[in-house]
Amino acid sequence: MRPPVRISKEERRIRARSVLVLTLLLALVFGAFLFSICLGSVKIPIGEVFSAFFYGGGHAGEESETLVRIVMDIRAPRALLAFFSGGALALSGYLLQTFFRNPIAGPYVLGISSGAKLAVSLALIISIRRSGSISSFVLILAAFSGALFSTFLILLFSLRIRSMAVLLVAGIMVGYIASAGTDLLFSFSDDAQILNLHGWSQGSFSGARMGSTLEAGAFILILLLLVFLLSKPIGAYQNGEVYAKSMGIPVRSLQLSIIVLSSLLSGSVTAIAGPVSFVGIAVPFLVRKMLRDHRPIIMIPALFLAGGLFTELSDLLSRMLISPAELSLSSVTSLIGAPIVLVMMLERRRSAP
Amino acid sequence: MLEDTRKHHRFIMVQSALRTCCAKRDHPVQKQWPGALSMRRQEPAPGLVPGQEPASGQVFFSKAGNHSDFPAAFWGYTRSRSIFLTLLIFLIFPGISVFADEGxxxxxxxxxxxxxxxxxxxxxxxxxxxxxxxxxxxxxxxxxxxxxxxxxxxxxxxxxxxxxxxxxxxxxxxxxxxxxxxxxxxxxxxxxxxxxxxxxxxxxxxxxxxxxxxxxxxxxxxxxxxxxxxxxxxxxxxxxxxxxxxxxxxxxxxxxxxxxxxxxxxxxxxxxxxxxxxxxxxxxxxxxxxQKALVDALAGLPNTEKKAASFYVNSQGQIVCPKSGSAFAKMIEMAGGRYVFPDLTDDSSGLVSSIKLGMESFFAAARDADLLIYDNNIAPISSIADLIGKNELFSAFRAVQEGNVWVLGKAVYQNPDKIGSIVRDLHVCLTGEGSTVYLERLS
Known part of the structure; x- marks a missing residue:
């Protein structure tokens, strides 16, 4: 029989806080989702929205069917996609920060988004020249492979570069090279392509469809589960490589799985919605502030919920502020996210001796 | 595959109808194309394996391989009956290709x-x-x-x-x-x-x-x-x-x-x-x-041989010009002018109708142009001074010195149904006779 574990008061407080934060986040995510499906340019009474969402429409009739379609085919997939993508981005940022041991690492800072952008512009130019059009599948594939290629380069560098800070700089350099490549490609493309790529690079959930949202959601949830299963070794790794090794953790393969999972997460979001800035940096910072218990087993679900919440609300703002036109998602996330990063850096400076 | 099989069915039906209609050897069809009525496809229909019994509907006709025993032998040949049968077949299979509305x-x-x-x-x-x-x-x-x-x-x-x-x-x-x-x-x-x-x-x-x-x-x-x-x-x-x-x-x-x-x-x-x-x-x-008539009216006139350039200055100071062969370059020619760049192309796709030039190349080609047409769609200007403000070199252009700078607004993009009128306007710019609607002379 195991002796009863004595939990100190402090410990109990920390745990209570974690439970509170997780519950609160869950409630807020649910609330934001309801908000997202209730608000839009078409005024739909809340009762109608609920009956549409939960019972598939209250009464028969063409008008009611239109309302159901607005809620189920336009608002719900968009809100869900924003939630999943936000969660994935926050998680991806957290993993990168763990890997680089640096709180400013994120998919947007490293070359991952720029790599995706380069691949998308290549795909746009080549396929428009060949056939005059492009399918969304090709675009997603291009963005995904671009993101993975950038990660692959960073991994390649990590074989030679031991210092994480230098590796981070190398990652940023990859981003610059990819951006320069994209700019070079622009010289060979027409205004319409540049305009479209510009639109793409601002990120948007505008065209979200239920089918693809559920597919992306399932993919992201599987990745979340995998990351969650790694939370113990990740926790040990956060305490230092030597400690992790002493715990019998294969550090090299852990590093590899961290970076692969991270790039799969951010690559899939970039592929679906285009690059979305700052979620990956701002959200982990906020969650660290909210929680006192920084073990991955608590952090990972909290991050996913908070990232989803942040992006869902940003998306709601982006489509509501100047409706029926839309703000680009990245402008909203940057406008909220960048000041948070600034505050984070200022506070670090202050706390530094 | 399915479509091919269907076509094959139709083919057999028509063939059989023809046979029914003119089974006599001396029928004009048979005279003209001796093999027509005895023609029989040896190869199986696409989608059918050799030896396999064809699908229903086809069985009835394909078994009538020898034209002499069907239908004359079976029904007792009469002309009216065969016409009736032919009509019946055509009624039953309204989708038959000879009658299908191909548009x-x-x-x-x-x-x-x-x-x-x-x-x-x-x-x-x-x-x-x-x-x-x-x-x-x-x-x-x-x-x-x-x-x-x-x-x-x-x-x-x-x-x-x-x-x-x-x-x-x-x-x-x-x-x-x-x-x-x-x-x-x-x-x-x-x-x-x-x-x-x-x-x-x-x-x-x-x-x-x-x-x-x-x-x-x-x-x-x-x-x-x-x-x-x-x-x-x-x-x-x-x-x-x-x-x-x-x-x-x-x-x-x-x-x-x-x-x-x-x-x-x-x-x-x-x-x-x-x-x-x-x-x-x-x-x-x-x-x-x-609109076509407006352009055709100009077609008979001799070319003025005046050189015209069309361009705008983008935010990086580059000169963006229509390619030679682009619609706008052609409109200048249709209006009786010559586009200053006889051969301005690159290897980009045909969809891209403009090309970015450095001031140097533009200066070399368009300095002597009789007419400058500024595309006011993207980076608008409202006077010749604005143009010189974008690059002082413009003051050395002949057209600028002679006050022959015109601006073209969104009209050309938003009014494709007025192309004829715009060409006529360009003709006015080149000849100086008449008034314009879509182009405006800068002072």
């Missing part, structure tokens, strides 16, 4: 991006160069059975759409010319960006609502208002999820390719497509012929 395909005179096929029952098919086919159905005509399965391939548009989302400025001018602006209720372009009076005033009056950019339209607004057609520009081809989303919501998406037409009047001819959509085909043809 009449009409190719445009000048444009190369579309073709229109008309059918007897009033439906039309518009095939566009991107491979999309639009089936335009009169309001009361049910969807033809043969097309029910192909809705994936054909985009069905009910005539005449009354609740249009218009995200293509050039199409706006066609709607205006056809007096169809009343059926446009949503715009993907802001009011201030329209130069078409009817549309901007309708937007001011709230009859046309701005419903978001083509890349992120307000889907719920369009769906709730019962939008029945989205007219898009070619840029949406790079934004496939926009097309997919609208299609999913049951809104047909029409993509206008007029901007890709190489011939200026080819752009104008796209009005015929909108004539089909709105059921005003004759009106559309008349409008096109009008």
């Amino acid at each position: 009449t395909k009409e190719l445009p005179e000048i444009a190369s991006g579309f073709s229109i096929t008309r059918f007897d029952d009033g439906r039309s098919e518009i095939t566009v160069e991107d491979g999309r086919t639009y089936l335009v159905l009169p309001a009361d005509l049910p969807l033809p059975e043969e097309d029910e399965g192909d809705t994936e391939e054909k985009i069905v548009i009910r005539q005449a759409p009354e609740n249009i989302y218009l995200a293509n400025s050039a199409a706006g001018s066609s709607f205006d010319a056809l007096d169809e602006v009343g059926h446009v209720h949503f715009s993907g372009i802001r009011r201030e960006d329209w130069t078409i009076e009817a549309i901007s005033s309708a937007m001011e009056a709230g009859e046309i609502l701005y419903a978001g950019n083509y890349s992120a339209p307000d889907y719920e607004l369009l769906l709730s208002a019962g939008c029945d057609l989205a007219v898009e520009n070619m840029m949406i081809l790079h934004q496939p999820e926009g097309i997919e989303k609208l299609t999913e919501l049951g809104i047909p998406v029409f993509i206008d390719h007029a901007s890709a037409e190489a011939e200026p009047l080819g752009k104008t001819e796209w009005i015929k497509v909108y004539g089909v959509l709105s059921g005003k085909e004759e009106e559309a043809v008349r409008l096109f012929e009008e």
Whole structure:
């Protein structure tokens, strides 16, 4: 029989806080989702929205069917996609920060988004020249492979570069090279392509469809589960490589799985919605502030919920502020996210001796 | 494969009917093509394995391999009976290819991006160069059975759409010319960006609502208002999820390719497509012929041999010019001038109609030009001083010194149905005789 574990008061407080934060986040995510499906340019009474969402429409009739379609085919997939993508981005940022041991690492800072952008512009130019059009599948594939290629380069560098800070700089350099490549490609493309790529690079959930949202959601949830299963070794790794090794953790393969999972997460979001800035940096910072218990087993679900919440609300703002036109998602996330990063850096400076 | 098998069935039916009809050796058909009636396909139908019994329906005819024993031997040959049988076969199989309504395909005179096929029952098919086919159905005509399965391939548009989302400025001018602006209720372009009076005033009056950019339209607004057609520009081809989303919501998406037409009047001819959509085909043809006549009137005149350049200065100070061979360069030639760049091309796709130059190359080519035409669409200027403000070298241009600088607004993009009038305007700029509507001389 195991002796009863004595939990100190402090410990109990920390745990209570974690439970509170997780519950609160869950409630807020649910609330934001309801908000997202209730608000839009078409005024739909809340009762109608609920009956549409939960019972598939209250009464028969063409008008009611239109309302159901607005809620189920336009608002719900968009809100869900924003939630999943936000969660994935926050998680991806957290993993990168763990890997680089640096709180400013994120998919947007490293070359991952720029790599995706380069691949998308290549795909746009080549396929428009060949056939005059492009399918969304090709675009997603291009963005995904671009993101993975950038990660692959960073991994390649990590074989030679031991210092994480230098590796981070190398990652940023990859981003610059990819951006320069994209700019070079622009010289060979027409205004319409540049305009479209510009639109793409601002990120948007505008065209979200239920089918693809559920597919992306399932993919992201599987990745979340995998990351969650790694939370113990990740926790040990956060305490230092030597400690992790002493715990019998294969550090090299852990590093590899961290970076692969991270790039799969951010690559899939970039592929679906285009690059979305700052979620990956701002959200982990906020969650660290909210929680006192920084073990991955608590952090990972909290991050996913908070990232989803942040992006869902940003998306709601982006489509509501100047409706029926839309703000680009990245402008909203940057406008909220960048000041948070600034505050984070200022506070670090202050706390530094 | 299935289609091939069907064709094979039809082939056998026709063959059998012919045989029934003129089994006599001395029948004119048999005289003309001796093998025609005894012709028998040895190879199995596509989709059938040799030796395999063909599918039902085919059995009856294919067993009649020897023409002499069927049907004359079986029925006792009489002419009236065979005619009756032939008619019966044709009645039973109305889909038989000789009677199927294949429609009449009409190719445009000048444009190369579309073709229109008309059918007897009033439906039309518009095939566009991107491979999309639009089936335009009169309001009361049910969807033809043969097309029910192909809705994936054909985009069905009910005539005449009354609740249009218009995200293509050039199409706006066609709607205006056809007096169809009343059926446009949503715009993907802001009011201030329209130069078409009817549309901007309708937007001011709230009859046309701005419903978001083509890349992120307000889907719920369009769906709730019962939008029945989205007219898009070619840029949406790079934004496939926009097309997919609208299609999913049951809104047909029409993509206008007029901007890709190489011939200026080819752009104008796209009005015929909108004539089909709105059921005003004759009106559309008349409008096109009008513009064509304006250009034709200039065709007989000798070229003035004056050199004209067209350009704008982008935000990086580069000079953006139409390529040689682009629609605008051709319009200068049609108006009786010479485009300053006889051979300005690069290896980029044909869709790109402009090219960026450094000031040096532009200076070398256009310094002696008699006429400078500034495209006021992107980085507008309002005086010659503005132009010199963009680059002092402009003051050394002959056209600047002679005050021969003209600006061209959005008219050329938003009024493809006025190409003839714009060419006439250009002719006025070159000759200095008459007044202009679409071009304005800078002071």
